[in-house]
Structures are given as structure tokens and as C-alpha cells.
Amino acid sequence: xxxxxxxxxAPAACPVCKAAQPEVFLSVGGxxxxxxxxxxxxxxxxxxxxxxxxxxxxxxxxxxxxxDPRYRRFLRKLADPLLERLSPASRGLDYxxxxxxxxxxxxxxxxxxxxxxxxxxxxxxxxxxxxxxFVTCTETAEHFHAPHAEFARLRGLVRPGGWxxxxxxxxxxxxxxxxxxxxxxxxxxxxxxxxxxxYLAQLWGWTCHVPVKDVVLMQRPVSR
Numbered sequence: 001x002x003x004x005x006x007x008x009x010a011p012a013a014c015p016v017c018k019a020a021q022p023e024v025f026l027s028v029g030g031x032x033x034x035x036x037x038x039x040x041x042x043x044x045x046x047x048x049x050x051x052x053x054x055x056x057x058x059x060x061x062x063x064x065x066x067x068d069p070r071y072r073r074f075l076r077k078l079a080d081p082l083l084e085r086l087s088p089a090s091r092g093l094d095y096x097x098x099x100x101x102x103x104x105x106x107x108x109x110x111x112x113x114x115x116x117x118x119x120x121x122x123x124x125x126x127x128x129x130x131x132x133x134f135v136t137c138t139e140t141a142e143h144f145h146a147p148h149a150e151f152a153r154l155r156g157l158v159r160p161g162g163w164x165x166x167x168x169x170x171x172x173x174x175x176x177x178x179x180x181x182x183x184x185x186x187x188x189x190x191x192x193x194x195x196x197x198x199y200l201a202q203l204w205g206w207t208c209h210v211p212v213k214d215v216v217l218m219q220r221p222v223s224r
Contacts, residue, residue: 008032008045016041016147016190017200028178039199041147042171044189049145056120058187059098066102075103078138078167081211083110085163085219090133091115093157096140097122103138131159138167142188155204161222164206167215170194 014022019038032045094104097116104114115127144150169182171191197216201208209217
């Protein structure tokens with residue numbers, strides 16, 4: 001890996017868990033990254049993030065269609081283990097649904113009611129005023145510019161006893177980070193490990209299940 005230490009000082013706190021003193025990770029391709037020693041997240045220096053306009057332009061190139069069999073198979077990595085845990089006719093929210101809400105369609109076909117929210121493609125904030133039996137966040141968390149605040153919002157949308165399902169490509173080996181395809185998407189600014197979600201669930205007092213790589217299901221306790 002061809003990478004050098006960053007020239008930008010590390011921020012005072014991790015943007016994911018708010019632990020103090022994340023450390024310099026690497027600089028590669030003109031971009032600087034840091035890592036949290038507590039939750040093990042890696043994240044891009046804020047000055048290298050795209051503007052909202054440029055981020056939206058990138059999303060318009062995505063070809064994720066609700067009727068694409070290949071895309072639906074991909075989403076079933078989260079849908080199948082979540083469906084095993086849901087009561088009939090549960091009420092959910094697909095957070096960050098994108099322009100083609102395929103996951104919502106899969107869950108609706110299984111008999112569940114699913115609302116949509118996406119800051120670019122379904123920006124009506126009305127669904128954010130309710131609580132749900134489940135909230136899904138697929139291929140979205142890696143785009144969060146303020147992940148701590150986003151996860152706080154997501155937790156508040158899940159009723160006691162409900163589920164938060166997240167799918168994002170887990171970062172594993174630091175030696176491969178520089179050439180990792182997931183890093184090279186300019187809209188990806190934060191990278192999580194399985195350990196990151198286990199750490200967050202422990203902080204929140206939630207249970208954490210990882211049915212397959214890149215998928216985490218966290219359950220809010222009934223008493224909270």
C-alpha cells in the first residue's frame with residue numbers, strides 16, 4: 001500500500017461514537033483518513049467530502065432499480081434475516097431508500113407496511129415524526145457526514161422491541177484500504193467494521209446480531 005501519514009490534525013472526537021482523540025490513519029489519492037481507537041471506524045477528513053450538489057450528481061449515476069433481480073438478490077442479505085424476526089404486518093421505514101426503493105418493495109411483498117425517507121430522493125420529513133417496528137438503512141451509513149447524529153435519529157425512530165437493520169461493506173484489512181473499491185466511491189466518507197456496530201450497540205444498550213458479513217441487525221430493548 002502506498003500511503004503516507006496525513007498532514008491534517010486529527011479531529012477532537014470520532015464522528016461515529018464521539019470518543020476522544022481519533023488518530024491519523026493514512027493519506028492516499030489526495031485524501032486524508034483517520035481512525036477511532038474505540039469503535040474502530042475509519043473516516044475521511046471533512047474537507048475532502050463532496051459538496052451536496054456534487055454528491056447528488058454522483059447518485060444520479062447509480063443504477064439501482066426496484067425490478068432489477070440482481071439488485072434484489074443483493075438486498076436480500078438484509079431482508080431475509082430481518083423478515084425472520086418481524087411479526088406479521090409490521091410497520092417500517094426505509095431510511096436512505098434512494099431513487100429505486102427495492103428493499104421497501106421486497107418487504108411490502110412480504111406483507112409489511114414501509115414508509116420511505118431519503119434526503120435527496122424522498123425528502124418529505126413527515127415519516128420522521130413516527131416510530132416503527134423496524135428501520136432499514138442499506139448502503140447509506142457510509143455516506144453519513146454526521147454519523148453520530150444520524151444514528152441518534154435512527155434509534156429514535158425504532159420503537160422499544162423494534163429493529164434497526166444496517167447494511168454497509170465492513171472494512172477489514174487496513175493493508176487493503178488504499179485500493180479498496182468501497183473507499184474509491186467519492187460519496188463514501190465513513191467506513192465501519194463489524195466491531196464498530198458491536199461497540200455502538202453496547203453503548204446504546206441494544207442487542208447486536210451479524211447474520212452475514214456487511215449486515216447488522218440491532219434490537220432496541222423493550223424497556224427503552
